[in-house]
Amino acid sequence: MSNTNSSQLSHDAWYSFPGEENDIVLSTRVRLARNLADFTFPSQSNADEAERIQSLIFDSFSSMENPDNFQTIRLSNIDALGQRILAERGMFPYPAYSFPWCGGIVRNDGKIACSVNYLDHIRIASFISGFDCEKAYLTAHDIDSSLQDKLQFAASPQMGYLTSNLKDLGSGMKLSAVLHLPSITIAKIADKVFRETTDTNCMVSVFFDPKEISASGSFFLIQNKNSYCGDEGEQLQNFQQTILRIAEYERGATMSLLETRPTRVKDSVYRAIATLRYARFISRKEGLELISRIKWGLNLGILSGIEHNELTALLYRIQNAHLLYVSRNSSLDFEKDILTEDAKIDRLRSLVMQEALSSVQIN
Numbered sequence: 612m613s614n615t616n617s618s619q620l621s622h623d624a625w626y627s628f629p630g631e632e633n634d635i636v637l638s639t640r641v642r643l644a645r646n647l648a649d650f651t652f653p654s655q656s657n658a659d660e661a662e663r664i665q666s667l668i669f670d671s672f673s674s675m676e677n678p679d680n681f682q683t684i685r686l687s688n689i690d691a692l693g694q695r696i697l698a699e700r701g702m703f704p705y706p707a708y709s710f711p712w713c714g715g716i717v718r719n720d721g722k723i724a725c726s727v728n729y730l731d732h733i734r735i736a737s738f739i740s741g742f743d744c745e746k747a748y749l750t751a752h753d754i755d756s757s758l759q760d761k762l763q764f765a766a767s768p769q770m771g772y773l774t775s776n777l778k779d780l781g782s783g784m785k786l787s788a789v790l791h792l793p794s795i796t797i798a799k800i801a802d803k804v805f806r807e808t809t810d811t812n813c814m815v816s817v818f819f820d821p822k823e824i825s826a827s828g829s830f831f832l833i834q835n836k837n838s839y840c841g842d843e844g845e846q847l848q849n850f851q852q853t854i855l856r857i858a859e860y861e862r863g864a865t866m867s868l869l870e871t872r873p874t875r876v877k878d879s880v881y882r883a884i885a886t887l888r889y890a891r892f893i894s895r896k897e898g899l900e901l902i903s904r905i906k907w908g909l910n911l912g913i914l915s916g917i918e919h920n921e922l923t924a925l926l927y928r929i930q931n932a933h934l935l936y937v938s939r940n941s942s943l944d945f946e947k948d949i950l951t952e953d954a955k956i957d958r959l960r961s962l963v964m965q966e967a968l969s970s971v972q973i974n
Contacts, residue, residue: 624721624924625720625721625722625738625739625740626638626700626738626740626920626923626924627740627920627921627923628740628920629740629741629918629920630739630740630741630742630743630920631741631742631743632741632742632854632855632858633740633741633742633918633919633920633923634862634906634909634910634919635742635790635791635792635857635858635861635862635910636741636742636788636789636790636791636854636858637740637741637789637790637791637830637923637926638738638740638741638788638789638923639738639739639741639742639743639744639747639786639787639788640701640736640737640738640739640747640785640786640787640788641736641737641744641747641750641751641785641786641787642734642735642736642737642751642784642785642787643734643735643751643752643755643782643783643784644730644731644733644734644772644774644775644776644779644783644784644785644838645731645732645733645734645735645755645758645764645765645772645774646731646732646733646764646765646772646773646774646775647664647667647668647732647762647763647764647765648763648764648765648766649763649765650663650664650732650765652730652731652732653710653728653729653730653731653732656712656728658711658712661712662712664712664727664728664732665685665712665714665728668714668716668725668727668732668733668758668762669683669714669716669727670761671757671758671761671762672716674761675757676757679719680718680719680720681716681717681718681719681723682716682718682719683714683715684714684715684716684717685713685714685715686703686707686708686710686713686714686715686726687708687709687710687711687713689708692932692935692936694708695931695932695935696932696933696936697715697724698932699927699930699931699932699933700721700927701738702715702717702721702724702736702738703715703724703726703729704726704729706729707726707729710728712728713726713727713728713729714726714727714728715727721738722737722738722739722750723735723736723737723738723750723754724736724738725754730776731774731775731779731783733758735751735754735755735758736751737750737751737754740920740923742788742851742854742855742858744786744788744847744850744854745847745851748784748843748847770839771783771838771839774838778836778837778838778839779837779838780837780838780839781837781838781839781840782838782839782842782843782846783838784835784838784843784846785834785835785838786834786835786846786847786850787832787833787834788832788833788834788850788854789818789830789831789832789833790830790831790832790833790854790857790858790861791828791829791830791831791861791903791906791907792830792831792857792861793828793829793903793904793906793907794861794862794865794867794868794907794910795860795861795864796829797868798864798867798868800860800864804857804860807856808833808853808857809836811849811853812835812836812837812840812846812849813833813834813835813836813850813853814833814834814835815831815832815833816831816832816834817830817831817832818830818831818832819899819926820896827896827899827900827903828899828900828902828903828904829903830899830903830926833854833857835849835850862910865907865910865911868911869911869912876911876913877913879904879907880904880905880907880908880911880913880914881973882904883900883901883904883905884905884908884914884971884973886901887901887905887961887964887965887968888965890961891958891961892954892957892958892960892961893929893957893960893961893964894957894960895929895930895931895960898929898960898964899926899929901964902922902925902926902929902964905917905922905968905971906919906922909922912974913973913974914971914972914973914974915971915972915974916970916971916972917967917968917970917971921967925963925964925967925968928963928967929960929963929964931956934956934959934960934963935952935956937959937963938952938955938956938959943959945958946958
């Protein structure tokens with residue numbers, strides 16, 4: 612397999628399209644974990660076995676309907692920048708690139724990404740803009756069903772699908788949604804909302820900076836805790852109810868803040884507009900915060916001139932690897948005193964954001 616560079620991985624950005632509940636929910640992901648019967652889990656596989664597993668899975672995709680829609684990749688063959696870009700998009704986790712037998716399958720529209728020989732033999736991930744669990748599930752399920760025509764997956768009548776992580780036993784399904792929750796954060800009711808969430812077989816974490824205590828821009832990741840409570844339909848229904856309940860909390864808090872603290876709310880949004888218009892350098896963390904406040908301004912009715920899906924796309928465009936790719940593959944002329952790569956990225960981030968948000972208006 613030949614070496615793959617980042618320019619070969621420029622799939623359509625699924626996150627740039629409109630989606631349901633897009634004012635609060637940025638994206639939905641459904642991931643199905645599967646393992647081949649009669650093979651050990653990846654952590655115990657030897658080189659020959661891992662190569663055999665990868666070959667079987669890659670061959671199964673090549674015999675699917677419209678096989679040209681899928682690109683198979685050995686992850687270690689992707690150049691370093693391409694690895695970072697795909698990781699920023701949530702398609703493959705960083706640790707997977709260091710495993711010599713890890714592979715990946717990406718559909719040309721970017722809405723399907725499958726890791727091979729990482730923690731399980733295959734993990735099928737379906738991405739969709741906004742909130743639509745059922746549609747994301749059906750997309751992943753179609754791939755799963757096609758693979759099962761050619762491969763036998765490890766399963767038990769008592770435990771369901773067998774996976775490397777005990778929490779994934781059963782359906783093998785991990786449900787995820789990225790939410791923007793500035794109002795419940797500012798209103799100091801986030802802890803209450805998140806406690807209720809943990810009682811519904813779901814957990815909450817920071818999205819863009821998972822190692823941080825607080826979320827940059829109030830972006831949070833909501834996931835189901837395990838895959839063995841109920842069947843797929845019950846898990847989907849429970850997750851959908853949880854996400855929609857959180858969204859209603861956020862909308863209610865937004866209206867309450869606009870009614871009780873309008874001056875402070877407007878000051879926060881107006882400051883974001885002023886910074887964006889005149890800043891020459893914007894760090895990644897500040898960029899996330901500024902986009903968060905612009906998105907909040909839309910929900911408050913204070914701003915107009917841009918759509919929520921455009922802001923979601925901008926969140927990915929301002930990530931460091933995405934900007935580094937643009938910097939290295941364009942003829943941009945930076946000011947003479949901007950010499951380091953880090954400075955160029957922060958300068959480019961300000962330019963990208965100013966162009967993307969140039970049509971935003973104060974109502």
